[in-house]
Amino acid sequence: MVAQAVNSVRGWVEVALGLLWPHRCPVCGGVAGEPETGRVCANCEETIPRITGRQCEVCSRPFPINFSEAFVCQSCRDRQFHFVASLAPVEARGTVRDMIHRFKYGKQRWLAEPFALWMAELSSDHRIKLEEIEGLVPVPLHKKREKERGYNQSLLLAEALAKKWKKPVLPVLERVRYTETQTHFDRKERMQNLRVAFRVRAGAELQEKKFLLVDDVFTTGSTLDECARTLLDSGAGAVWAITAARA
Numbered sequence: 001m002v003a004q005a006v007n008s009v010r011g012w013v014e015v016a017l018g019l020l021w022p023h024r025c026p027v028c029g030g031v032a033g034e035p036e037t038g039r040v041c042a043n044c045e046e047t048i049p050r051i052t053g054r055q056c057e058v059c060s061r062p063f064p065i066n067f068s069e070a071f072v073c074q075s076c077r078d079r080q081f082h083f084v085a086s087l088a089p090v091e092a093r094g095t096v097r098d099m100i101h102r103f104k105y106g107k108q109r110w111l112a113e114p115f116a117l118w119m120a121e122l123s124s125d126h127r128i129k130l131e132e133i134e135g136l137v138p139v140p141l142h143k144k145r146e147k148e149r150g151y152n153q154s155l156l157l158a159e160a161l162a163k164k165w166k167k168p169v170l171p172v173l174e175r176v177r178y179t180e181t182q183t184h185f186d187r188k189e190r191m192q193n194l195r196v197a198f199r200v201r202a203g204a205e206l207q208e209k210k211f212l213l214v215d216d217v218f219t220t221g222s223t224l225d226e227c228a229r230t231l232l233d234s235g236a237g238a239v240w241a242i243t244a245a246r247a
Protein backbone atom coordinates (compact mmCIF):
# COMPACT_ATOMS: atom_id res chain seq x y z
CA MET A 1 0.00 0.00 0.00
CA VAL A 2 2.77 2.43 1.03
CA ALA A 3 4.99 1.27 -1.84
CA GLN A 4 2.11 1.77 -4.22
CA ALA A 5 1.54 5.29 -2.91
CA VAL A 6 5.25 6.07 -3.22
CA ASN A 7 5.25 4.75 -6.77
CA SER A 8 2.24 6.76 -7.65
CA VAL A 9 3.77 9.91 -6.17
CA ARG A 10 6.98 9.18 -8.06
CA GLY A 11 4.96 8.71 -11.21
CA TRP A 12 3.28 12.06 -10.79
CA VAL A 13 6.57 13.76 -10.03
CA GLU A 14 8.00 12.29 -13.22
CA VAL A 15 4.99 13.44 -15.20
CA ALA A 16 5.29 16.93 -13.73
CA LEU A 17 9.05 17.07 -14.37
CA GLY A 18 8.46 15.71 -17.85
CA LEU A 19 6.13 18.60 -18.55
CA LEU A 20 8.62 21.11 -17.23
CA TRP A 21 11.78 19.57 -18.63
CA PRO A 22 10.79 16.94 -21.13
CA HIS A 23 13.58 14.46 -21.93
CA ARG A 24 12.23 14.45 -25.40
CA CYS A 25 13.76 15.05 -28.77
CA PRO A 26 13.05 18.70 -29.56
CA VAL A 27 12.46 17.86 -33.22
CA CYS A 28 10.32 14.70 -33.37
CA GLY A 29 9.06 14.59 -29.78
CA GLY A 30 10.31 11.03 -29.40
CA VAL A 31 12.20 9.95 -26.31
CA ALA A 32 15.81 10.88 -26.86
CA GLY A 33 18.46 8.19 -26.46
CA GLU A 34 19.95 9.63 -23.32
CA PRO A 35 18.00 11.34 -20.59
CA GLU A 36 19.53 14.74 -21.16
CA THR A 37 17.28 17.73 -21.46
CA GLY A 38 17.00 18.99 -24.98
CA ARG A 39 19.31 16.53 -26.73
CA VAL A 40 18.16 15.89 -30.30
CA CYS A 41 17.72 12.17 -31.08
CA ALA A 42 20.23 10.49 -33.37
CA ASN A 43 17.77 10.26 -36.29
CA CYS A 44 16.85 13.94 -36.16
CA GLU A 45 20.46 15.05 -35.60
CA GLU A 46 21.09 14.03 -39.23
CA THR A 47 18.51 16.57 -40.39
CA ILE A 48 20.16 19.46 -38.55
CA PRO A 49 21.97 21.89 -40.90
CA ARG A 50 25.12 22.32 -38.82
CA ILE A 51 27.66 24.98 -39.67
CA THR A 52 30.87 23.02 -39.40
CA GLY A 53 32.76 23.59 -42.63
CA ARG A 54 34.19 26.69 -44.24
CA GLN A 55 32.41 29.85 -43.15
CA CYS A 56 32.84 33.61 -43.06
CA GLU A 57 35.24 34.61 -40.28
CA VAL A 58 32.98 37.50 -39.30
CA CYS A 59 29.36 36.43 -39.76
CA SER A 60 29.65 32.61 -39.97
CA ARG A 61 27.89 32.45 -43.33
CA PRO A 62 28.55 28.92 -44.59
CA PHE A 63 30.57 28.73 -47.77
CA PRO A 64 30.46 25.68 -50.01
CA ILE A 65 33.99 25.84 -51.41
CA ASN A 66 36.85 24.85 -49.16
CA PHE A 67 39.37 27.65 -49.12
CA SER A 68 42.56 26.93 -47.26
CA GLU A 69 42.77 30.42 -45.76
CA ALA A 70 40.44 32.43 -43.54
CA PHE A 71 37.52 33.68 -45.57
CA VAL A 72 35.46 36.86 -45.21
CA CYS A 73 32.25 37.02 -47.25
CA GLN A 74 31.47 39.86 -49.65
CA SER A 75 28.82 41.47 -47.47
CA CYS A 76 31.21 41.60 -44.48
CA ARG A 77 33.91 43.10 -46.70
CA ASP A 78 31.43 45.82 -47.76
CA ARG A 79 30.48 46.63 -44.21
CA GLN A 80 32.35 47.02 -40.94
CA PHE A 81 30.44 45.44 -38.06
CA HIS A 82 31.06 46.66 -34.51
CA PHE A 83 31.37 43.09 -33.21
CA VAL A 84 34.55 41.14 -33.91
CA ALA A 85 32.68 38.01 -35.03
CA SER A 86 29.26 36.43 -34.70
CA LEU A 87 29.16 32.68 -34.15
CA ALA A 88 26.31 30.25 -34.83
CA PRO A 89 26.18 26.44 -34.59
CA VAL A 90 23.38 25.78 -37.09
CA GLU A 91 21.56 27.29 -40.05
CA ALA A 92 18.03 28.57 -39.53
CA ARG A 93 16.38 26.32 -42.10
CA GLY A 94 14.40 23.08 -42.19
CA THR A 95 13.87 21.56 -38.76
CA VAL A 96 15.87 24.35 -37.10
CA ARG A 97 13.62 27.01 -38.61
CA ASP A 98 10.65 25.19 -37.19
CA MET A 99 12.30 24.97 -33.75
CA ILE A 100 13.06 28.70 -33.81
CA HIS A 101 9.45 29.40 -34.62
CA ARG A 102 8.16 27.23 -31.76
CA PHE A 103 10.71 28.82 -29.43
CA LYS A 104 9.84 32.43 -30.29
CA TYR A 105 6.13 32.31 -30.99
CA GLY A 106 4.94 28.99 -29.55
CA LYS A 107 5.80 29.59 -25.90
CA GLN A 108 8.15 26.56 -25.96
CA ARG A 109 10.75 28.12 -23.66
CA TRP A 110 12.47 24.79 -23.03
CA LEU A 111 13.86 24.90 -26.59
CA ALA A 112 16.52 27.25 -25.19
CA GLU A 113 18.16 24.03 -23.95
CA PRO A 114 18.79 22.24 -27.27
CA PHE A 115 19.99 25.49 -28.81
CA ALA A 116 22.30 26.13 -25.85
CA LEU A 117 23.74 22.61 -26.21
CA TRP A 118 24.71 23.38 -29.80
CA MET A 119 25.96 26.88 -28.97
CA ALA A 120 28.08 25.49 -26.13
CA GLU A 121 29.97 23.34 -28.66
CA LEU A 122 31.49 26.55 -30.02
CA SER A 123 33.54 27.09 -26.86
CA SER A 124 36.73 26.22 -28.70
CA ASP A 125 36.01 28.34 -31.80
CA HIS A 126 39.30 30.06 -32.76
CA ARG A 127 37.59 33.46 -33.11
CA ILE A 128 36.79 33.87 -29.44
CA LYS A 129 38.64 33.40 -26.14
CA LEU A 130 36.00 32.53 -23.56
CA GLU A 131 38.29 33.16 -20.59
CA GLU A 132 38.49 36.82 -21.62
CA ILE A 133 34.74 37.29 -21.81
CA GLU A 134 33.28 39.18 -18.85
CA GLY A 135 29.76 37.93 -19.39
CA LEU A 136 26.87 37.16 -21.74
CA VAL A 137 24.67 40.08 -22.76
CA PRO A 138 21.22 39.13 -24.08
CA VAL A 139 19.76 41.30 -26.84
CA PRO A 140 16.88 42.98 -25.01
CA LEU A 141 13.28 43.13 -26.12
CA HIS A 142 11.23 46.24 -25.57
CA LYS A 143 9.19 45.87 -22.36
CA LYS A 144 5.97 45.95 -24.36
CA ARG A 145 7.13 43.17 -26.72
CA GLU A 146 8.41 41.09 -23.79
CA LYS A 147 5.04 41.42 -22.09
CA GLU A 148 3.22 40.31 -25.24
CA ARG A 149 5.47 37.27 -25.64
CA GLY A 150 5.81 36.48 -21.94
CA TYR A 151 9.59 36.16 -22.12
CA ASN A 152 12.72 37.31 -23.91
CA GLN A 153 14.02 34.36 -25.94
CA SER A 154 17.54 35.84 -26.05
CA LEU A 155 17.66 36.02 -22.26
CA LEU A 156 16.58 32.36 -22.05
CA LEU A 157 19.38 31.40 -24.46
CA ALA A 158 21.91 33.49 -22.54
CA GLU A 159 20.90 31.89 -19.24
CA ALA A 160 21.07 28.35 -20.61
CA LEU A 161 24.44 28.96 -22.25
CA ALA A 162 25.86 30.86 -19.25
CA LYS A 163 25.14 27.85 -17.06
CA LYS A 164 27.11 25.57 -19.38
CA TRP A 165 30.01 27.99 -19.71
CA LYS A 166 29.92 29.13 -16.08
CA LYS A 167 29.73 32.78 -17.10
CA PRO A 168 27.47 35.48 -15.67
CA VAL A 169 24.50 36.84 -17.61
CA LEU A 170 24.84 40.63 -17.75
CA PRO A 171 21.61 42.25 -18.96
CA VAL A 172 23.31 45.64 -19.34
CA LEU A 173 21.35 46.69 -22.44
CA GLU A 174 17.78 47.87 -22.66
CA ARG A 175 15.58 48.59 -25.62
CA VAL A 176 14.27 52.11 -25.52
CA ARG A 177 12.34 52.21 -28.77
CA TYR A 178 9.51 49.95 -29.72
CA THR A 179 10.65 49.04 -33.21
CA GLU A 180 8.57 47.54 -35.97
CA THR A 181 9.00 43.84 -36.63
CA GLN A 182 12.00 43.64 -38.92
CA THR A 183 10.99 40.67 -41.03
CA HIS A 184 9.89 42.62 -44.10
CA PHE A 185 12.69 45.17 -44.08
CA ASP A 186 15.84 45.10 -46.15
CA ARG A 187 19.23 45.80 -44.57
CA LYS A 188 19.14 49.58 -44.96
CA GLU A 189 15.61 49.81 -43.58
CA ARG A 190 16.60 47.61 -40.67
CA MET A 191 19.51 49.86 -39.79
CA GLN A 192 17.29 52.95 -39.84
CA ASN A 193 14.63 51.17 -37.84
CA LEU A 194 17.19 50.30 -35.16
CA ARG A 195 18.82 53.68 -34.79
CA VAL A 196 19.00 54.55 -31.09
CA ALA A 197 16.89 51.53 -30.23
CA PHE A 198 19.21 50.43 -27.42
CA ARG A 199 21.00 51.97 -24.48
CA VAL A 200 23.20 50.79 -21.62
CA ARG A 201 21.40 50.57 -18.30
CA ALA A 202 22.29 53.17 -15.71
CA GLY A 203 25.06 52.00 -13.40
CA ALA A 204 26.48 49.33 -15.73
CA GLU A 205 30.29 49.34 -15.67
CA LEU A 206 31.69 48.38 -19.05
CA GLN A 207 35.19 49.89 -18.90
CA GLU A 208 37.38 48.02 -21.38
CA LYS A 209 35.62 44.74 -20.63
CA LYS A 210 34.85 42.15 -23.31
CA PHE A 211 31.31 40.96 -23.86
CA LEU A 212 29.44 38.29 -25.77
CA LEU A 213 26.05 39.28 -27.14
CA VAL A 214 23.41 36.54 -27.35
CA ASP A 215 20.49 36.53 -29.80
CA ASP A 216 18.22 33.97 -31.43
CA VAL A 217 18.91 34.36 -35.16
CA PHE A 218 21.56 36.16 -37.17
CA THR A 219 19.82 37.53 -40.29
CA THR A 220 21.55 40.71 -41.52
CA GLY A 221 23.47 41.31 -38.30
CA SER A 222 21.92 44.76 -37.90
CA THR A 223 20.47 44.18 -34.43
CA LEU A 224 23.72 42.72 -33.08
CA ASP A 225 25.70 45.48 -34.76
CA GLU A 226 23.59 48.16 -33.11
CA CYS A 227 23.92 46.44 -29.72
CA ALA A 228 27.70 46.12 -30.15
CA ARG A 229 27.96 49.79 -31.16
CA THR A 230 26.00 50.79 -28.04
CA LEU A 231 28.32 48.76 -25.78
CA LEU A 232 31.49 50.15 -27.41
CA ASP A 233 30.17 53.72 -27.19
CA SER A 234 29.77 53.17 -23.45
CA GLY A 235 33.34 52.00 -23.00
CA ALA A 236 33.34 48.24 -23.67
CA GLY A 237 36.71 46.93 -24.86
CA ALA A 238 35.44 44.50 -27.48
CA VAL A 239 32.25 42.65 -28.38
CA TRP A 240 31.55 39.24 -29.92
CA ALA A 241 28.18 37.69 -30.65
CA ILE A 242 26.62 34.25 -30.68
CA THR A 243 23.20 33.24 -31.99
CA ALA A 244 21.19 30.04 -31.82
CA ALA A 245 21.09 29.94 -35.62
CA ARG A 246 22.29 31.67 -38.80
CA ALA A 247 19.69 32.63 -41.44
Ligand SMILES: [Zn+2]
Nearest residue numbers: 025028041044
Ligand atom coordinates in the same frame (compact mmCIF):
# COMPACT_ATOMS: atom_id res chain seq x y z
ZN1 LIG B 1 14.04 13.16 -32.97
Ligand SMILES: [Zn+2]
Nearest residue numbers: 056059073076
Ligand atom coordinates in the same frame (compact mmCIF):
# COMPACT_ATOMS: atom_id res chain seq x y z
ZN1 LIG C 1 30.31 37.45 -43.53
